[in-house]
Amino acid sequence: MLSQAENDRLCRVGPGTPMGAVFRRFWLPICTSDRVTAGGAPRAERLLGENFVVFRTGEGKVGVLDELCPHRGASLALGRVEDCGIRCIYHGWKFATDGAVLEVMNNPAGKRLPSLQTPSFPSIEAGGVVWTYLGPKEHQPAAPHFAFMDFPEARRVLLRVDGNYNWVQSLEGGLDSSHVGILHSNAARPGWNGTSDKKVGALDDTQPVLEVEDTEFGYHYAALRQGGPGKPGNVRITPFIMPSGRIIAGGALQGAENHTIVFEIPIDDEHTATYTVRYGNSSLSLESRLRETGFDDPEVYSQEDQRLLLTRANYNRQNRAIMDKSWSGLNGIAFEDTVIATSMGPIQDRTKEHLIASDIAVARLRRRLLDSAARVERGEDPVGAHVDTHLISSIDAPAPPDGAHWRTLLPNHRIVRAAA
Ligand code: FES
Ligand SMILES: [Fe+2]
Incomplete structure (x- = not known):
């Protein structure tokens, strides 16, 4: 038997929870590889109570980014997947798999691109699964091997x-x-x-x-x-x-x-x-x-x-x-x-x-x-x-x-x- 507080501590894994911090120290499956085809539809995936977009660029690289666009919050799961990134359909901002802003369609000519990176997460494919790591960089383990x-x-x-x-x-x-x-x-x-x-x-x-x-x-x-x-x-x-x-x-x-x-x-x-x-x-x-x-x-x-x-x-x-x-x-x-x-x-x-x-x-x-x-x-x-x-x-x-x-x-x- 557990107390209510112990049960919450055991079961809850969202950001800021003790067990969530444990999970965020391991590589975790976010989707099966077959669900992200090169240049195909991006996927909205939820993991540990947070929302992500997972996609495979036309060049075959898998990206895991925060689901919502850092411009004004539209879902990138609606986005257009291009050769080297994903483009938000709202105002056309384009992001690389590492979160870098590659292009801003509604940017006045001559203005610099916003110097921000949308949160991105490392990914590895192994065993038919896309694995990602959501935790602190300095604790990132070696690639999963089972x-x-x-x-x-x-x-x-x-x-x-x-x-x-x-x-x-x-x-x-x-x-x-x-x-x-x-x-x-x-x-x-x-x-x-x-x-x-x-x-x-x-x-x-x-x-x-x-x-x-x-x-x-x-x-x-x-x-x-x-x-x-x-x-x-x-x-x-x-x-x-x-x-x-x-x-x-x-x-x-x-x-x-x-x-x-x-x-x-x-x-x-x-x-x-x-x-x-x-x-x-x-x-x-x-x-x-x-x-x-x-x-x-x-x-x-x-x-x-x-x-x-x-x-x-x-x-x-x-x-x-x-x-x-x-x-x-x-x-x-x-x-x-x-x-x-x-x-x-x-x-x-x-x-x-x-x-x-x-x-x-x-x-x-x-x-x-x-x-x-x-x-x-x-x-x-x-x-x-x-x-x-x-x-x-x-x-x-x-x-x-x-x-x-x-x-x-x-x-x-x-x-x-x-x-x-
Ligand atoms: S909300 Fe994505 S480009 Fe504006
Ligand atoms: Fe069983």
Whole structure:
């Protein structure tokens, strides 16, 4: 349970907030690369409660600028994209990707251009995503590098899903192993209603033992499940990567060779853009990914707008008539997760919750985030700043033999503190 003040401190990320200052120390996805074509339409994007325009010049350079024109405030998302910049349609001021004023159409002949720069933000493209950095120049980290970026395009598939909920509730859902064998019973325990003996991995054990260790990038935790008589136990290790990333292990649910990295990116306090990249050694398609997630239903998810069409007033796709066969009455794992996050309201009221032992990873998440906020307030780096992230991984595997510690399965994770 958190006090109202703690919940606000945890969830709110706008300018001037403690958690907003933490996020502003990391590179963050602002849109998928395919949405900004050379010379094509600019995009209005909201990130951490601020508004930006993202565009790709005719010459192919991506720009991220304040959305509103510094002349008299028209939206540059209405602008004309030219070879080397973007031009406001109101009075024709033209800006380079670094914010420099290149031309002023309504400037009297012979007058100097205004010597201002509109706020601009660095951008990098990697893994099919445009990343930007909104924080102080002197703290700008090296370019983001995650394992998925090293896979060829045919072996990764990217999905952006915008939803109507605060980022912490979707992140907490992703770091809560104990719901996997329950909410996702259809996929994880196909025999849950006694109709089949089929078992998927060890997820039939709905009471995993959870162990958490802090690492330099955030923490990782293991869900340890019993294997049943004569069978080895199962270990599922999930890393939490500051400020809001995680990697979901392959295994029975998504193919043993595949991983899924997920970034919960706050659009603002009440809206979240979830970027997921499934990557691995098999070839992967968007179609199969959409089917698996349940987002192939155009009444659930708009592929055009990359957003969920679900609201609290509209659980339109829960089918109670099939709940004897379908645990949740909802179609698809990711859809089940997003319905739950939406059901909590725009910002979950954590003054009314009751955590138990199985919520240990959720509690640790809050501690790592709130510690980071305090560190930044003291002038220090947040947890995970300047850490090389490309060796971080996840795993779903039989328990290591001879009683070896589960940590030995992922030796590249540098532990900074053993579990309390
Ligand atoms: S408001 Fe953009 S040029 Fe005038
Ligand atoms: Fe889930």
